[in-house]
Amino acid sequence: MSRDRWRPAIESAHRLSLGRLFETGALEVAADTSGCWHWSRNGEKVAEVRYEASLGETEGTLGLFYNWTHDGEVKAVRCHIRLSSLPLNYGGRRWYMHCPYTNRRALVLHKFAAIEQFCHRTTVRPLPTYASQRVGGCDRVIEQRWALRRRMGDTMSDLCGEPYKPKWMRWHTFERYAARDAELAAREAAYMKRMFGIASIYNVVSLWI
Incomplete structure (x- = not known):
């Protein structure tokens, strides 16, 4: 995905961490969950996202609902994220999110301002970089x-x-x-x-x- 050589800094994106979702109870194995969370920057709320999740023992789905402002227009977005898991050698399973654009497995997805849905950071071309790299x-x-x-x-x-x-x-x-x-x-x-x-x-x- 390329936007005329647009190259965002990774720090500019909202991060969706799978580990954090499980830690806060937004995701639970063999359960349906829903709720709302906010992203803040410098103490100010910058985004609100509603979520609905349904997990089985080995796979599931996560739906995110939020407004996306682009070129001065506000669009209601439903971001559908597939969840899957792989068995671990020492027991249990490791869960992954799948990028809505590439289906690539990830533990963290990013929401860049100019892109409608959360995605794996390698989806953007040229690749996003950290600000320190610039x-x-x-x-x-x-x-x-x-x-x-x-x-x-x-x-x-x-x-x-x-x-x-x-x-x-x-x-x-x-x-x-x-x-x-x-x-x-x-x-x-x-x-x-x-x-x-x-x-x-x-x-x-x-x-x-």
């Missing part, structure tokens, strides 16, 4: 350098120079940290050189356009 290479290196200083307890230096040695730290420990910082600083400089080199090319091109 940080550029140079930003990652800078964050690693700051993290190194936090581990050292160095509150005096900045990234323009070498780290500051706390009085309590042994020299061989400090030298190990300093060597790692120098390695990261070299990588940062290489990223910056490439970035400014590309920027210079674009500036030259723009002068001729």
Whole structure:
């Protein structure tokens, strides 16, 4: 499923966890259940979902009912999720949800804002990523350098120079940290050189356009 190279962050989606459903009693083996739950973000309710579930000893169904707003229009959605289970070697069964789009087994399904139903995260193309994966290479290196200083307890230096040695730290420990910082600083400089080199090319091109 592709939406013109749309690529959401996984954190932006509502998560439907099978383990959590069993833990809260929303799902029970050999029972019919129903109810309603809410999703909140920053203390504010952002979604309300009604559910109806029917489980046997080995398989079942879960129906979700909610409103989906897309392109300014509100649509009532019924998301039908098949449930199945596999026997475990040590007894009992492991339950799974099936993606409504691909039928792929999953322990967690995701509801992205631009997609009508809950789905396995591999349904979306290109694949969704975590927000941390979108940080550029140079930003990652800078964050690693700051993290190194936090581990050292160095509150005096900045990234323009070498780290500051706390009085309590042994020299061989400090030298190990300093060597790692120098390695990261070299990588940062290489990223910056490439970035400014590309920027210079674009500036030259723009002068001729």
